[in-house]
Amino acid sequence: MKTPVIQFGTSRFLQAHADLFLSEGEPERAITVVQTSGDAARSHRLAALAAPEGYPVRVRGLKDGRPVDEVMTVISVRRGLSAARDWPEVVRVFVEEAAFVLSNTGDAGYQGRPEDASATYHPSMSFPAKLFHLLAARHAAGGASIVILPMELVVDNGKALKAAVLAVARRQTGDVGLLSYIENDVVWVNSLVDRIVSEPIEPAGAVAEPYALWAIEKGPGVVAPCRHPAIQLVDDLKQIERLKLHILNLGHTVLVDIWQQQGGGGDPVVREFIARPAVEEALTAIYRQEVLPVFARLPGGDGAEDYLAITLERFANPFLNHRLADIAQNHVQKVERRIGAFLDLAKPFGLPQPRLAAIVAGAG
Structure with missing residues (x-):
């Protein structure tokens, strides 16, 4: 055939x-x-x-x-x-x-x-x-x-x-x-x-x-x-692309960085890892202070708040065992594309993004 x-x-x-x-x-x-x-x-x-x-x-x-x-x-x-x-x-x-x-x-x-x-x-x-x-x-x-x-x-x-x-x-x-x-x-x-x-x-x-x-x-x-x-x-893919790459995928890579900074022990899955208060607090701070303010200044960025809510619901899906070890594959390239590119996108706005910048520096 x-x-x-x-x-x-x-x-x-x-x-x-x-x-x-x-x-x-x-x-x-x-x-x-x-x-x-x-x-x-x-x-x-x-x-x-x-x-x-x-x-x-x-x-x-x-x-x-x-x-x-x-x-x-x-x-x-x-x-x-x-x-x-x-x-x-x-x-x-x-x-x-x-x-x-x-x-x-x-x-x-x-x-x-x-x-x-x-x-x-x-x-x-x-x-x-x-x-x-x-x-x-x-x-x-x-x-x-x-x-x-x-x-x-x-x-x-x-x-x-x-x-x-x-x-x-x-x-x-x-x-x-x-x-x-x-x-x-x-x-x-x-x-x-x-x-x-x-x-x-x-x-x-x-x-x-x-x-x-x-x-x-x-x-x-x-x-x-x-x-x-x-x-x-x-x-035009740009709006969909930015939301996925710089909210959902960025969030996954941030979680991997947090896990690695904690020693990379165990074999955590996203839904369990994000339920830890310190992890949830760190991820929320990055989204609220370093990601959403950039989207607010981008064309079509008014959908970012809703997309973030959907993303967090997907992360917490009780039926999925999405291993951080799997997400960590090709981590350096993912940091560059998901976070480094976002920092470049945000440069004209002059907004502080210290946590994301630290992740990029650490991966380099």
């Missing part, structure tokens, strides 16, 4: 977000999932994701004030491949089947690597370099357009990924036609995703909250891969 969606990344977030939506949506979309990390320990997940019977996603929490606890079966994933072992087949699917590309390669996914300089594919290349080689193969086969929907938590992620791929391309080739194809014919989409996915279900599947959002910024050639209540086509 052909798979019009090729997805780079096997994370539990994708399992309970895009893969679920593409299973439930109209039209239902079939996916080839590509493991990009080369981690042999995750190879068992590939087979489980593509099992004919599907895999479970358990949604637990409160929706409109009422408890939700239900299990959905995801059947959209039809094929699992490894970029390290199955590259020729990855290329074939990308060239012959794919109409949409999804990626969630982690907070360090766009960073260049020495292997990017290789004229031929190497498994240790960065994701932008891998994508360049795939686009070059697609162009050589006729150059059909393709929609690329990055899901990494990077501001203007479509533009950022396009810039990273073009940087690789310009170092690799002088082929004007290929460069024009990448720059003008490929559809690079800015998108923003939001859902707390707290626990894995082995060998595949996840536990997630009811809230879910996949916001896709409108533009020439931009189409959503399917229709689903959680998928929204929006004129």
